[in-house]
Amino acid sequence: MGNVGEVYRYLLAWDDAGRLTLRDTEHARMKPVYAEFAPRHSGRGPDPLLRALGADAQRVVDCTAGLGIDAAHLAASGRVVTAIESHPVLHALLADALERCDHEGIRARLELVHADARSWLAHSGERPHAIYLDPMYPPRPGSAAPRKGIRLLQSLVAHDPGSDRDLLEIALSHARRRVVVKRPHHADPVLPGPRGGTRGKLVRFDIYRPTPDSRP
Helix, strand or coil: CCCCCCCCCEEEEECCCCCEEEEECCCCCCCCECCCCCCCCCCCCCCHHHHHHCCCCCEEEECCCCCCHHHHHHHHCCCEEEEEECCHHHHHHHHHHHHHCCCHHHHHHEEEEECCHHHHHHHHCCCCCEEEECCCCCCCCCCCCCCHHHHHHHHHCCCCHHHHHHHHHHHHCCCCCEEEEEEECCCCCCCCCCCCEEECCCEEEEEECCCHHHCC
């Protein structure tokens, strides 16, 4: 416990709806952030994330769960998903969301893990069809402010390009078929040499093939 009078920047608390929320006390006008596992409403046309993963990727590991939006989307689409989050605060939000989730498919197909994804991949023995990465990245100078959830995550979780590269390299040695990395359109690839990809309105999904000696 902290000393009396000590000021903390981040505050975890339950709201009136029974959701565990995270507040940035330095930005009083910013609404609290919480995780919510729910199906995503599909827009018109093919879904770029599902296209990037491929129809044959039924077992997916999401190594950067964040607020769980993509993990829930994948589970709702029928994939069996392991969502890994290393930050204890974000993991607490995700655990609360999974406890509250009333979508039968998501609850049945999504497993939440609190771990460093690099260590988990190295020691779990898992060989999923696909591995998904959505690494944190700094805001683009001069661009519009990102939505509140992303801004709060950017202040809470440090952007570390070196760790992103390490995670991608480890993922390439454990995925059976492909590794998909989410990037904003303006950003360089995490590693050179993505072999294809798909594009959404604001982001793209770079596709990497596993290293040949890692395949079964």
